[in-house]
Amino acid sequence: MTKYTKFQPWLDWLDQRYDETLDRLKSWSAINSGTGNIEGLDRMRAEILTAFAELDAQTREIDLPDTEAVAPDGSIAPVRYGKVLHFSKRPQAPVRVLLCIHYDTVFAIDSPFQTPRLIDENTLNGPGVADAKGGILTILNALSALERSPFANGIGWDVILNPDEETGSIGSAAILAEQARAADFGMLYEPALEDGTLAGARKGSGNFSIRIKGRAAHAGREFHAGRSAMVAASDCVMRLDGLNGKVGKATFNIGKIDGGGPVNVVPDTAVVRFNVRVSNHDERHQAEDEIAKVIMAINTRDGITAELHGRFGRAPKPMAGKTLALFEWVRELGHDLDLDIAWKATGGCCDGNNLAEAGLPNIDTLGLRGGLIHSDQEFVKLDSLIERARLSALILMKAGAGDLPDALKKTEI
Ligand SMILES: [Zn+2]
Incomplete structure (x- = not known):
């Protein structure tokens, strides 16, 4: 731990965010934001805008055009989407990182699963607590620590929160690709497994x-x-x-x-x-x-x-090249926070696939530790609320201090 004394004050600062983060996670979980619930997505976005105001970033709400789907009767019907939220800070900085996660859930407006519930003192069950409202709060906490630190000046960031990941990000794919091309590496906040294992290669x-x-x-x-x-x-x-x-x-x-x-x-x-x-x-x-x-x-x-x-x-997301270098770097950083960072391949996919296809090395499970997502048993481990924010804050501060591994630095021509 002594290795990171220069980052320590801002990592420690995160401890005081626990209560506020837990309160927000519970109240956000109780807002239905199923992909098709446009009104619920609007409410969720209003909450996020209020919470993210402390970052003092340039903020945009982006309309997505309708797409088409085949209805059960064989007719072609339009599909409507919520809006994408985009926060941006210091786009001219020498290092640029893209942080993404979705604010929709798989639970439709008429799903019986609508409210959070403490199962024990370290386990919260509720819609979207892991996938991925806990991830949104992890982004907020990590950026909040970064912005308080002197290392913020060395790094610019963009946050994209999309409303349609659970149906495949068809509406937001172009925005994800555009933002991915402007960044050096990507941090995506799908949940980690309960024991902290990250997703590696994806189909x-x-x-x-x-x-x-x-x-x-x-x-x-x-x-x-x-x-x-x-x-x-x-x-x-x-x-x-x-x-x-x-x-x-x-x-x-x-x-x-x-x-x-x-x-x-x-x-x-x-x-x-x-x-x-x-x-x-x-x-x-x-x-x-x-x-x-x-x-x-x-x-x-x-x-x-x-x-x-x-x-x-x-597209498939292979574990190789810059993506592998990013994982190895994060494993090192985790080690210094007493976190054992491992990863394994999965058949599942997420927007990390989209970012990889656009050429952006990324880790896509930097969210909270949890499990049983897409079911009414979805849960998060509450001792990961600050733990995962510390990991992300350390990644951001290290990058801002210019301590990126060579493989991730922009190649000079
Ligand atoms: Zn998700």
Whole structure:
């Protein structure tokens, strides 16, 4: 610990933030901010703006354009989003860091899971406590410590808080990529595992819908005139499932089939929805080719048309090069805070994939320690509230003091 005496006063300063942070985490958890709840996202954003005012940063609220999705009845419907929050300070500084996390949750406005609850003195259960409202508070605390320190002048930062991560960041992807290109490294605040382990390499992921049209007919009077979209959808599902094991380690998961209706009608519409995970770019391109072949095969069925919607929203995030150098540096810093920083590969993905695709080395699980996210058992460990803020504050102060590892410094031309 003595190694960091010059940073110690601001690390210690964070201790006094515990009560305020816990209060905020509870009250923010009780605000529903499911991705589709635009009014709830507005309320959450107002809370964040109030809390972040102490940083005295340049602040923007950015509207996102609607995108399109295939509705269960096969029609194309618009998707609306909340706004992106952007805070920026010292953009001209010699080192620039991008801090990101989402303020939406997976819990819809009508979910039964709406309130936080202490399970024991060190465990808080509640929607978004780990994923990722605790992460937003970790950013706030770490930046607040940095700004009080003399090392702030050496580092400029941008914070992006997006409203659509839980549905794949389709609306905010362009903003994430733009900000990633301007930074030297990225810090993202998805939760760490309960024991503090971070996510290392991540798979890439794509969500797709296949819209299938046939021809309706009365099942009794003119069955043979009909062309069943449901039967074509079943064929499509079996072909997609058959790709498992054929494209490297890529997985094809059929999540949902919409379609059909009364059993006395040959159904004319069906929608097949599926997710694909890939470990690398080759698998991604092969998977795209194979999906295209399935679409072609379904289109050869008499009276049937199939069309593909969706795409790979997340590229794979390999653990190599500058990203690996960043992890090794953070492991060293953690060691000096008595934290054992380990990481392991995961099939999950997050905006860390997007930042990596834009060329930004990043660590994407700098948020609180917790688990069982996306379920009503979601929890955080409260002894990580200040612990994780200290880790981030140390990273920021070290970078501001010019102590970045060589691999992360801008290469001079
Ligand atoms: Zn998350």
